[in-house]
Amino acid sequence: MENLDLIHHIAIIGTDYEKMYDFYVNKLGFKLIDYHERKDDILFNVGCGNLVLEIFIKPNAPKRPHLPIPENQGLRHLAFKVNDVAAMLAEFDSLNIKHEELRYDDFNQRKMAFFFDPSGQPLEIHE
Incomplete structure (x- = not known):
């Protein structure tokens, strides 16, 4: 294919x-x-x-089932690649976009954070 x-x-x-x-x-x-x-x-x-x-x-x-139970079948989240997660979170703050705190990926230690669209769809930014 x-x-x-x-x-x-x-x-x-x-x-x-x-x-x-x-x-x-x-x-x-x-x-x-x-x-x-x-x-x-x-x-x-x-x-x-x-x-x-x-x-x-x-x-x-x-309504979509929400965290803390993200392990339902189907799409878990969409992840967007960004150059600077901390800068993006600061921009989210200025735009009143609710988000979780910056954290580090368990496997590659890169910065990441989750946020949600108005429908509750989990989204992620990741370096």
């Missing part, structure tokens, strides 16, 4: 369009690619570099 190493997009479900748009576009800096209103939901795609997030807004979607 060829090209399975290339990700086309990652889909996320949220319930509040304004909060999800503000978080991914205004705070994290993704660019809006397109927007579609459908019968029961909204779909908008945002991109940053080669990464595309397909964001569905479904007002009645069930």
Whole structure:
């Protein structure tokens, strides 16, 4: 199978369009690619570099199970590579993005931290 190493997009479900748009576009800096209103939901795609997030807004979607039980089946979290986790956490503070404290990866000792989007999707920054 060829090209399975290339990700086309990652889909996320949220319930509040304004909060999800503000978080991914205004705070994290993704660019809006397109927007579609459908019968029961909204779909908008945002991109940053080669990464595309397909964001569905479904007002009645069930809530995601939250930490401290992240070991449910399915997607655990999305991790973004950054050059300086501490600087990114300071920027998160200025943008009122809640996050966990800086910590070090158990295996490679690189800096990392978790944060969450408005839908509760766990996200990570990692050096």
